Amino acid sequence: MTSTWLSPRAGPAAGSAAPKWRALAPSRFGAIGLAELAPLLVLVGLCVALGLLNPSFFSFRNLVWGVANSAAIPLILAMGATFIILMGSIDLSIEGALSVGTMIVALLCANDSNANNFGWWGPLLALIACTALGLANGLVHVVLRIPSFMATLGVWFVGLGIGTVALGGSEIRVLDRTIRSIAFERVLAFPLAVWIAAAMFFFALFLERKTRFGRYIYAIGGGEDIAALSGVPVKRTRILAFALAGFFNGVAAVLAAAQLGQANTTIANGRLFMTVTAVVVGGTSLSGGWGGIANSLIGVLIVAVLANGMVLLGISPYVHETVQGLMIIAAVALSVRRGRSLIVK
Amino acid sequence: MDSGRNNSRSDQISRRHLLRSAAVLGAGAFVGGAPLTARAAAPPTLVTSIRSLSNPYHAVWKIGAEAFAKSVGLQHVTLVTEANSEKGISDIRAMIAKTGGDMVLNVDPNNTPDARPIVEACHKAKVYVVTWWNKPADLHPWDFNPYYISHIEFDGVTNGGYITEELFKAMGDDGGFVALGGMISDSAAIDRRKGMMDALKKHPKVQLLDFQTADWQSQKAFDVTSSWLTRFGDKIKGVWAANDDMGVGALEALRAQGLAGKVPVVGIDGIKAAVEAVKAGEFVCTVTSDPYWQGGIGLSMALEALQGKFDPAKEPKIHREFNARTVKITRDNVEEYIKTQVDSHPTIDWTDLWSRVASPIVYG
Numbered sequence: 001m002t003s004t005w006l007s008p009r010a011g012p013a014a015g016s017a018a019p020k021w022r023a024l025a026p027s028r029f030g031a032i033g034l035a036e037l038a039p040l041l042v043l044v045g046l047c048v049a050l051g052l053l054n055p056s057f058f059s060f061r062n063l064v065w066g067v068a069n070s071a072a073i074p075l076i077l078a079m080g081a082t083f084i085i086l087m088g089s090i091d092l093s094i095e096g097a098l099s100v101g102t103m104i105v106a107l108l109c110a111n112d113s114n115a116n117n118f119g120w121w122g123p124l125l126a127l128i129a130c131t132a133l134g135l136a137n138g139l140v141h142v143v144l145r146i147p148s149f150m151a152t153l154g155v156w157f158v159g160l161g162i163g164t165v166a167l168g169g170s171e172i173r174v175l176d177r178t179i180r181s182i183a184f185e186r187v188l189a190f191p192l193a194v195w196i197a198a199a200m201f202f203f204a205l206f207l208e209r210k211t212r213f214g215r216y217i218y219a220i221g222g223g224e225d226i227a228a229l230s231g232v233p234v235k236r237t238r239i240l241a242f243a244l245a246g247f248f249n250g251v252a253a254v255l256a257a258a259q260l261g262q263a264n265t266t267i268a269n270g271r272l273f274m275t276v277t278a279v280v281v282g283g284t285s286l287s288g289g290w291g292g293i294a295n296s297l298i299g300v301l302i303v304a305v306l307a308n309g310m311v312l313l314g315i316s317p318y319v320h321e322t323v324q325g326l327m328i329i330a331a332v333a334l335s336v337r338r339g340r341s342l343i344v345k
Numbered sequence: 346m347d348s349g350r351n352n353s354r355s356d357q358i359s360r361r362h363l364l365r366s367a368a369v370l371g372a373g374a375f376v377g378g379a380p381l382t383a384r385a386a387a388p389p390t391l392v393t394s395i396r397s398l399s400n401p402y403h404a405v406w407k408i409g410a411e412a413f414a415k416s417v418g419l420q421h422v423t424l425v426t427e428a429n430s431e432k433g434i435s436d437i438r439a440m441i442a443k444t445g446g447d448m449v450l451n452v453d454p455n456n457t458p459d460a461r462p463i464v465e466a467c468h469k470a471k472v473y474v475v476t477w478w479n480k481p482a483d484l485h486p487w488d489f490n491p492y493y494i495s496h497i498e499f500d501g502v503t504n505g506g507y508i509t510e511e512l513f514k515a516m517g518d519d520g521g522f523v524a525l526g527g528m529i530s531d532s533a534a535i536d537r538r539k540g541m542m543d544a545l546k547k548h549p550k551v552q553l554l555d556f557q558t559a560d561w562q563s564q565k566a567f568d569v570t571s572s573w574l575t576r577f578g579d580k581i582k583g584v585w586a587a588n589d590d591m592g593v594g595a596l597e598a599l600r601a602q603g604l605a606g607k608v609p610v611v612g613i614d615g616i617k618a619a620v621e622a623v624k625a626g627e628f629v630c631t632v633t634s635d636p637y638w639q640g641g642i643g644l645s646m647a648l649e650a651l652q653g654k655f656d657p658a659k660e661p662k663i664h665r666e667f668n669a670r671t672v673k674i675t676r677d678n679v680e681e682y683i684k685t686q687v688d689s690h691p692t693i694d695w696t697d698l699w700s701r702v703a704s705p706i707v708y709g
Contacts, residue, residue, distance in 0.1 A: 054576070056575055056576060059575060061574070061575045061578075062572070062575035062576075065571045065574065065575060065598075065601065065602065066571050066572040066574075066575045069571060069601070070567075070568045070571055070572075112617065112621070160399065163399070164397075164398055164399040167399075168398075168404055169397070169398045169399050169400060169401060169403065169404025169407075170401045170404050170405075170617070171401050171616060171617060171618060173617065173618050173621065183601065184600070184601050191601065256564070259567065259597065259601075260563050260564065260567065260593070260594060260597055261593075261597055261618075262563070262593070262618055264399075264400075264401065265399035265400070266399065266400060266562075267563070267564065268564075269562055269564075270560070270562065270564070270565070271564075307568060307569075307572070308568075308572045310557075311555070311557060311569055311572035311573055311576060312572060312575070312576050314555050314576075317526065317529065317556065317557050317558040318529060320557075320558070
């Protein structure tokens with residue numbers, strides 16, 4: 001079986017026809033298709049171009065702070081979103097969950113609003129709360145049979161609402177030095193945030209490649225009816241995937257609170273769009289069943305390098321968005337698998 | 346009456362108002378001009394309309410409005426547009442219908458065109474109104490005498506220039522700095538940037554290394570500043586931010602690389618994190634429009650006009666349309682500012698209506 005690092009396939013254990021068919025498709029040409037390597041090629045091309053235009057791109061300082069550190073939170077968010085998008089669903093609740101998570105961290109640790117000082121209980125409870133929100137996404141989506149789009153939209157606003165009520169619209173500063181150190185403590189020259197993101201990446205990769213859960217995800221995304229007929233516990237897997245995404249959102253929330261040293265309701269503005277963009281640019285199909293965790297790593301790096309490059313090259317902010325939009329279209333155009341699906345919606 | 350009880354009661358009522366206003370949304374437009382009964386008898390309702398309760402600026406605005414309401418013992422209702430102009434306008438119409446016009450309004454219109462229908466509805470229902478920040482250039486309070494009392498803004502060019510001068514002073518009037526702008530199409534962002542560019546022309550030895558936008562957000566400012574630090578390194582002697590949230594994001598990016606306090610930062614808005622940073626010597630200064638004052642003074646103007654204490658039609662034009670004075674927070678006054686404005690709420694003489702008139706609004 002042709003298998004590359006970039007194009008994970010559902011193994012035979014998934015027992016589903018769809019992923020298998022997809023797994024076999026590229027081998028017809030006896031090589032890995034250009035489409036699968038496209039995101040990686042885009043990333044390499046971007047890096048080379050940037051390095052040529054501004055050699056400081058490859059400086060250690062830039063790779064650590066300009067790229068890796070900026071990519072840490074988006075990467076963690078993308079990990080959760082990838083599982084959801086692989087199933088052909090979407091999780092819109094990211095910003096709401098981040099708002100709740102950062103709020104819990106800030107309110108429970110030493111802060112400038114109340115006398116609490118519970119240290120690590122804050123991050124722990126934030127993780128639990130975000131996982132619970134994810135679980136709520138899954139339950140509303142599966143049990144009430146509401147499309148994930150609507151279910152998570154609802155949870156997004158519930159999260160924002162909770163944040164607004166609890167914070168009263170104000171911002172709260174995190175004064176706890178140990179929690180702030182998550183963002184700034186350096187281990188082997190990299191900030192701890194980058195190591196946490198890396199750990200989350202390998203955790204997600206493990207789930208995707210080495211567990212039944214990971215295979216079920218592909219099976220559901222490839223063809224839910226077939227997966228269900230083959231005995232895949234579709235409902236349970238869906239709920240679990242949403243809870244897992246909630247967990248990743250929680251980790252990102254803790255990092256965001258540590259990095260910015262504050263919590264406010266609008267702290268996560270723009271995160272949802274960035275996350276979905278990164279996952280799709282990485283080559284994961286919005287219709288599900290195709291792509292994976294490694295693709296999302298590439299996607300996040302493309303988005304982060306692009307943002308970094310705009311600043312390094314001093315591109316006028318007036319054309320930023322246009323350039324970003326063009327790059328996204330180019331990246332997706334290169335990686336789309338034409339001919340595999342007959343209809344483009 | 347004991348104030349705690351009073352508060353909780355007005356809370357309840359305001360919730361009921363909101364619920365009911367939802368029900369009369371459609372009807373609002375038609376009953377706007379209904380006969381105004383019992384105006385003299387019932388005490389007027391104080392009404393505030395703002396964008397949201399989830400940003401620090403408007404949250405403080407509401408606190409100021411409530412403080413004023415408490416000081417005069419009247420009921421206060423906050424309407425929230427949630428950045429939806431349609432909702433903002435129809436909520437106000439519904440409130441006019443609900444109170445039979447027995448109210449005064451202090452409004453931060455969601456968008457520039459919104460001011461006209463709001464003012465027209467108020468004028469028709471004989472409701473005194475004060476607007477802030479946004480209105481069309483050809484809409485003037487004196488065209489709606491006496492009910493449209495004033496329109497008040499803050500001069501972004503002046504503020505942008507002021508923080509620039511302070512930044513340059515801290516930089517020793519020499520070296521390079523980077524600037525973070527707000528959303529490109531936002532008029533406040535444009536004005537503040539213009540103030541910065543104008544000030545820059547007066548200081549030939551200072552160099553603007555790069556200008557980028559971070560959409561008013563700290564997270565974006567954090568990422569942009571991280572990249573700047575690798576591009577310019579030690580050449581960055583200062584960071585200019587069009588608002589405090591971005592300034593704080595930049596400050597945290599500096600802190601990550603051990604540069605907090607070494608590279609001066611300036612911002613606008615006076616948010617708590619920035620004020621604390623001024624105290625810590627990491628921010629040079631920030632400027633605030635004082636939303637606490639905005640929340641109370643607009644209601645006070647409208648209430649005094651309603652009570653016949655002054656006639657808006659007889660006020661000079663500079664009182665009808667003006668830029669208000671801002672509060673500047675620097676190292677020199679930050680301790681005092683925290684004591685009187687952050688740790689406790691300030692005592693403001695709400696009857697001193699025109700003390701912060703600074704300059705006429707210039708349209709161009």
